[in-house]
Amino acid sequence: MKKLILSILILTTLSFDSFKEDAFDVGEYFKFRIHYGIVNAGYATLEVKDATINNKKVFHAVGKGYTTGMSKFFFKVEDLYESYFDKETGSPYRYIRKINEGGYTKNQEGIFNQNENRVLVKDYKRKSEKTIITSDAVQDIISSFYYLRNHPNIDKLKSGEAISIDMFFDDEITKFKLKYIGRQDITTKFGTVSTMMFKPLVQTGRVFKEKESVTLWITDDDNKVPVRIKADLAVGSLKADLDEYKGLKNPFKVKK
Numbered sequence: 001m002k003k004l005i006l007s008i009l010i011l012t013t014l015s016f017d018s019f020k021e022d023a024f025d026v027g028e029y030f031k032f033r034i035h036y037g038i039v040n041a042g043y044a045t046l047e048v049k050d051a052t053i054n055n056k057k058v059f060h061a062v063g064k065g066y067t068t069g070m071s072k073f074f075f076k077v078e079d080l081y082e083s084y085f086d087k088e089t090g091s092p093y094r095y096i097r098k099i100n101e102g103g104y105t106k107n108q109e110g111i112f113n114q115n116e117n118r119v120l121v122k123d124y125k126r127k128s129e130k131t132i133i134t135s136d137a138v139q140d141i142i143s144s145f146y147y148l149r150n151h152p153n154i155d156k157l158k159s160g161e162a163i164s165i166d167m168f169f170d171d172e173i174t175k176f177k178l179k180y181i182g183r184q185d186i187t188t189k190f191g192t193v194s195t196m197m198f199k200p201l202v203q204t205g206r207v208f209k210e211k212e213s214v215t216l217w218i219t220d221d222d223n224k225v226p227v228r229i230k231a232d233l234a235v236g237s238l239k240a241d242l243d244e245y246k247g248l249k250n251p252f253k254v255k256k
Contacts, residue, residue, distance in 0.1 A: 022087075023149045023224055026050050026059070027247030030225065032240045042067040042077065044240065046145070048247075051084055053093050058084050061142050075102045083142035090147035095140040110140065110168070119168060135166045135173055149224045162201070177201040186217055188227055188242065191254035194220040195227060222250035
């Protein structure tokens with residue numbers, strides 16, 4: 001379940017053609033409280049650090065998801081996602097995925113060659129390697145979140161418009177579509193916040209009831225921070241709310 005919400009947090013953002021000044025910087029940190037129905041199921045965090053790859057300064061983003069309280073006795077989750085990506089272009093150089101979800105584990109590393117549209121995937125659990133062909137300007141699951149927050153056209157979207165992004169995940173390229181719904185003021189623990197609403201078009205079946213089962217609210221400011229996510233699942237519902245933040249590059253706007 002924590003994999004699901006962390007994936008939603010990262011995937012349900014936006015796709016455009018150009019890059020602008022960063023909406024974030026080193027030191028930014030988010031913590032989300034996750035509820036499954038009325039149960040406090042756990043937390044997900046995202047943090048931006050500094051790193052160096054090939055003598056070049058890059059962003060190092062770390063995403064974690066974990067269960068707490070009684071939830072971890074029924075379904076223990078400890079997920080770690082990391083991405084190293086370019087400070088100017090947002091292109092990923094390396095990703096790490098190390099997860100444990102109720103006994104289901106993965107331990108992978110991916111090394112991107114953007115010039116050749118390839119990614120070398122190292123599977124440490126299976127002790128194997130393989131090279132996968134990617135599309136142009138592909139992102140990994142973590143770098144997508146930060147890359148797409150920077151695009152300038154978000155405030156120009158019209159209700160009902162759908163956009164897409166290519167993302168590398170689970171050894172394949174995923175075409176992810178997102179539909180803009182409109183603007184809404186919502187009540188958070190920080191006060192009333194102006195937000196933009198989106199519905200990602202998800203695959204129906206085992207997890208989701210229908211294609212538009214997920215709704216995302218992001219701040220209608222220069223940060224574009226996700227403050228709430230709701231998902232109607234095949235069994236029950238999931239909700240994540242921003243619980244803590246620090247190190248934002250721009251002021252977090254709250255209505256009085």
